[in-house]
Amino acid sequence: MSQGGGFYQNSSPFNQSQASPGGAGEAKRTELSHSVRPLTLAQVNKAHQAHTDAEWTLEGSEVGQVTIIGHVVNISEQTTNFLYTLEDGTGKVEARRWREQNSEEDADKWGDIQVNQVIRVTGHMKAFGSRKYVNAVNIRPSEDPHEIYFHMIEALTVTLSLQNGAPGGTVGQKSPGTASAYTAQSSGIANDDMAEYKHLPPLQREIIKVLLSQPEHDEGGVHVGVVAKAVQKQGMTSASISDALDALMDAGQIYTTSDDAHFQVSR
Incomplete structure (x- = not known):
């Protein structure tokens, strides 16, 4: 079902309120923090941190890397980075990607993203003040018009599996x-x-x-x-x-x- 995104993974099974401060449980949480979880933009906005150094969590489950998909409604080009504003019908989220030192390398790696394109972004959740955003490690245009629907179904399936088995x-x-x-x-x-x-x-x-x-x-x-x-x-x-x-x-x-x-x- 995944169209170039992550796997069902998820996230840590250990709620932060139950996790031990160290030992094997903490090690497994660290391993799971590298997994990729598909999220809707509404879910990105609902995720939170207990403090600035804590893992992101959503409804009691740890969130490592995330993959999101949405329409680009705005692009803000800055000296060191590009800021893409995405919408998917459930919410709005910003994705940030940093410029490469070489302009040709930058174009080859990231492509020429335009407003009104549908793109998939994979990366880590970050926050600046009260604003959440995804720090991108990969961005690509979505070529399949059905991909956004598959992504929504996948995000829902993962969430329900974590909640209900x-x-x-x-x-x-x-x-x-x-x-x-x-x-x-x-x-x-x-x-x-x-x-x-x-x-x-x-x-x-x-x-x-x-x-x-x-x-x-x-x-x-x-x-x-x-x-x-x-x-x-x-x-x-x-x-x-x-x-x-x-x-x-x-x-x-x-x-x-x-x-x-x-x-x-x-x-």
Whole structure:
């Protein structure tokens, strides 16, 4: 579904209020801060920092790099940078990109962006005073007229997955105070599938069950955010989840796949 943008990733599963000040939990948050999350411009405007040095968060989830898409409604050319004002129907956000030292290199890398073009911007969220903007590491024109719609759907899918667990659970049966659709699905794992893990501590067994319950477990691996979202519903802390993941990796029960944030069961 992504049209040149990022992956579903996301963001840290560990809410800042639950994250330990150091150790394995903090290390995993740092790794996740390099992930790319698709956002609407309204979501960019809703994201916030606890303080100027804190990670950006949106609805309790850490936001690393972001990818946005929108119509260019204004370009402000300055001595050291270009400032693009984007709109996507949900809000307005500025994207800033810095000039290269060589003008030819600048044109080759960034292209000739014009007002009224649709562009995709990937970068990091920044703030100057009360104004938020995206500090661009990549900008490109959108050639596909459907790309902006795909992006909106992708941003919505990621947000709902972070809130409710990955798709594939029992739809329509979740109510406030109950387990997520993701947790409901994990309970459907056959006992035979878990027999070889009965010697593991309860939290490690639950993580294995979560990994096996996901449709992507035998493809690209399951994102740590999906795992944490499920087991945190049962009162587990970020530190204990991190320790359990590390223990499972040390024992060879699980391994990382495409990056350090995606896990797969060793079978």
